[in-house]
Amino acid sequence: MRYSWGSIILVVALCVRAWAQPQPPADPPQPPQQQEQAPPDTTGAPAEPTPPAAPAEPIDPADMTPTATEAPTSGLRVHVLSSSNVYLPMSFDIFSVVTHQVVASSAGVIESRGEVPPLLELKPGNYKIVRSGAPFESRVDFAIATVVPDTVTDFLIVVDPDSLEFRGSGPVVGELPRGVEIAGIRLSLNGGGTILFNQTRNAVGTTSGTSSQLGLFGNFGLVIDRGVHFIDVNAEMKLDLLDQATGSVMPTHDRFSASGLYSYKLHNEFLGPYVRASMRTRIFPGYIYLERDAPSGTVMIEHTDGTTELRQFGTQANPDNLRIRVAEPFAPLQLQEELGVNLKAIDLDLIVLKLNVGTRLGFGFRQAFTHGLLVMRGHDTDEPVRFREVDDYTTLGPVIGANATVTFARWLFGSAQFGLLAPLVNTDASQSDNSGGRLLIDLSGTAGFKVPILTNLLFASADYTFRLERDAFITAETQFEHALMARAVVTLF
Structure with a gap:
């Protein structure tokens, strides 16, 4: 494209003219605006300044709605x-x-x-x-x-x-049981018995007649542990009677005992003063059977008043004529009271083992009411067989005692009780001549287990009880009895 020189000169002239034209003046700066004030008072006093805006009120936490959480569905x-x-x-x-x-x-x-x-x-x-x-x-x-x-x-x-x-x-279907609670009190009571009645007539290979057996047992326990007060009451009774076809009723085991203890804890759970009372006796009359190769025998009884009585036995052809009645019901009745210091020596509670041992040390008083109790002197083979009537007695002296219970793995259990009184008065009535023989000792215990040897197939259980008693006011001999009952149960189907 070709341009003429005249056109070029015209364009340049127009550009120069536009550049040389003056710009319009800028707006003058505005003075800062003054805050509007209230008109002055007619008295000439200056106007009060406008108060600042009040701060926003805080939100009450109670009015805040918490964020909802999802409740468990199962x-x-x-x-x-x-x-x-x-x-x-x-x-x-x-x-x-x-x-x-x-x-x-x-x-x-x-x-x-x-x-x-x-x-x-x-x-x-x-x-x-x-x-x-x-x-x-x-x-x-x-x-x-x-x-x-x-x-x-x-x-x-x-x-x-x-x-x-x-x-x-x-x-749970319906309402839950309310349950009962006796704060600080533990109560236990159980009892039972067995009865057997058998009658045979014209029997071959055995004796015809009527036989029966009666057994009664019971246990009572009460423990109150509230604050500084501790009370322990227990009682035990066991009576087994046997009536054979050829003899009269006689007991094979007869014992009733009870005790109660109160202890005050001296700002701790282990030490405190105590008072205790206990008793033991029998319920049914007691008998001794005597055997003789000779047709008959003689019994000599020495009474407490100094007189002597002679009796004949074995003169009749029945078992009752071979037995001598030596104890009346509730004879002897022994009572004992104590006061002193009670100490809980061991209180162990583990997952598989529980052990509790308590001891006591104090002073005791004992009374015995014999009701004409007869005790054999010598042996039942002597001729005549001599019996001594025991008189009532009372004594007192220092006392020590202990009791222990243990449970292992829920299958093994055991308990033991021990008591000893050293008499200080009326020792001349004792049948022992030395101080060790005069000690009044009572030791008893129970142990047992129940173990599944083969799961759901074979179970084994056993209970063993024993009692050792020494009372030289009644006899110089040490009395001892024990019993063992073992059982195995096999489940085949």
């Missing part, structure tokens, strides 16, 4: 109740039936006090509940609970109040 709540209707804080583990692993651990609560058991958030499924520390493979003392979706399951376990063995379990 879970298990376990209630532990004893067979005596008392809630117990028994510890337990929960296994998953699928994985055989512990998925939760908890314990019961005393719901009679208003306590609420915790809710265990578990997934739907089946779970096995066992006592704390027991394995998943436990064949006894377990319960199976099922958790369903979108449901909180209340599950009840009923256990023995002493051994904590499972007695029953299942989901």
Whole structure:
């Protein structure tokens, strides 16, 4: 494209003219605006300044709505109740039936006090509940609970109040038992008996006639432990009577004993003064059977008034003519009172072992009412057989005593009691000539076990009891008796 020189000169002239044209003036700066003030007062006083704006009021926390949390949709709540209707804080583990692993651990609560058991958030499924520390493979003392979706399951376990063995379990239907609670009090009472009646006529290979057997037993225990006060009361009775076809009724075991102790704790749980009272006696008359190769024999009885009585035995052809009545009902009746210091030496409570040992040291008083009790002097083969009538007696002296209980792994248990009184008065009535022989000693104990040797197939149990008693005011000999009962149970089907 070609441009003429005239066109180029015209364009340049227009550009120069536009550049040389002056710019319009800028706006003048505005002075700062003054804050508007109220008009002055008519009196000439200056106007009051405008007050500042009030700060915003704080928000009340009570008016704040918390963020909602999602409640558990499924879970298990376990209630532990004893067979005596008392809630117990028994510890337990929960296994998953699928994985055989512990998925939760908890314990019961005393719901009679208003306590609420915790809710265990578990997934739907089946779970096995066992006592704390027991394995998943436990064949006894377990319960199976099922958790369903979108449901909180209340599950009840009923256990023995002493051994904590499972007695029953299942989901709660309806209202829960209220439970009973006697704060600081433990009460136990059990009893029972056996009766046997047998009659044979024209029997071959045995004696015809009527025979019977009666057995009665009972135990009572009361423990009150409230603050600084401790009370322990217990009683025990056992009577076994046998009536054979060829003889009259006679006891094979007859004993009744009771004791009560009160202790005040001196700002601790182990030491405090105590008072104690105890008694023991028999219920049924007592007899001694005498055997003789000769057709008959003679019994010589030395009474407390110095007179002597002679009796003949074995003159009739029946067993009753060979026995001598030596004790009346409730004879002898022995009472003992003590006061002194009580010391709890050992109080051990582990997972598999529980051991409690208590000792006492004090001063005691004893009274005995014999009611014409006869004690043999010499041997039953002597001729004549000599008996001595025992007189009532009273004495007093220092006392030491102890009691112990032990439980191991729920299968083994044992208990023992010991008491000793050293008489200081009326020692001339003792049948022993030395101070050691005059000591009044009472030692007794019980031990037993129940063990599943082969799970659900063979169980073995045994109970052993013994008693050693020495009372030189009655006899210089040491009295001893013990009993053993063993049992094995085999389950085939």
